[in-house]
Amino acid sequence: MTNSPPKALKYLAAYPETLQQQAQRLLDSGRLASWLLDKYPQAHGLRTDGALYRHVEALRQEHMRQTPRLDRVLFDSKIHVVRHALGLHTMVSRVQGGRLKAQHEIRIGALFRDAPPPFLSMIVVHELAHLKERDHDRAFYRLCEHLEPDYHRLELDVRLYLTHLEAGGERLWAPAASP
Numbered sequence: 001m002t003n004s005p006p007k008a009l010k011y012l013a014a015y016p017e018t019l020q021q022q023a024q025r026l027l028d029s030g031r032l033a034s035w036l037l038d039k040y041p042q043a044h045g046l047r048t049d050g051a052l053y054r055h056v057e058a059l060r061q062e063h064m065r066q067t068p069r070l071d072r073v074l075f076d077s078k079i080h081v082v083r084h085a086l087g088l089h090t091m092v093s094r095v096q097g098g099r100l101k102a103q104h105e106i107r108i109g110a111l112f113r114d115a116p117p118p119f120l121s122m123i124v125v126h127e128l129a130h131l132k133e134r135d136h137d138r139a140f141y142r143l144c145e146h147l148e149p150d151y152h153r154l155e156l157d158v159r160l161y162l163t164h165l166e167a168g169g170e171r172l173w174a175p176a177a178s179p
């Protein structure tokens with residue numbers, strides 16, 4: 001067996017050792033949550049799939065006109081965050097009026113419904129980039145950075161949040177439960 005990192009740091013496994021140690025210290029000292037909240041005090045306000053669709057489709061039209069119009073964009077509570085990275089982009093074929101029609105859809109992990117605007121931006125950019133680049137290769141990340149210059153920093157911060165949750169921390173931007 002290899003010397004694997006502690007379970008809570010699995011989201012950071014691809015980062016340098018020194019960064020993982022820093023994250024571990026923040027986590028151990030109980031300061032990771034407040035560090036995240038200081039940096040990202042507010043949640044975005046997109047509550048519905050309809051609002052999410054309009055947001056994502058507007059971005060696509062602005063930056064990626066040559067890609068096909070999206071048929072659906074939704075928050076999906078069934079997305080397993082680790083397995084599918086963070087979201088899911090699919091091209092499904094559906095029978096419509098007796099004809100098979102390709103449908104382009106993007107599913108965003110429901111976790112991102114309660115998240116600050118930059119986190120939503122990171123995951124949306126990631127999934128939009130997949131409309132053109134399938135794999136997580138150099139061309140893919142170049143496109144992500146073109147769409148969101150802070151992409152890499154944001155992906156790291158999203159992963160720090162996932163680390164916080166994995167370690168048993170509470171959701172930081174969840175709205176107060178209604179009575």
Ligand SMILES: [Zn+2]
Pocket residue numbers: 085126130136
């Ligand atoms: Zn991906």
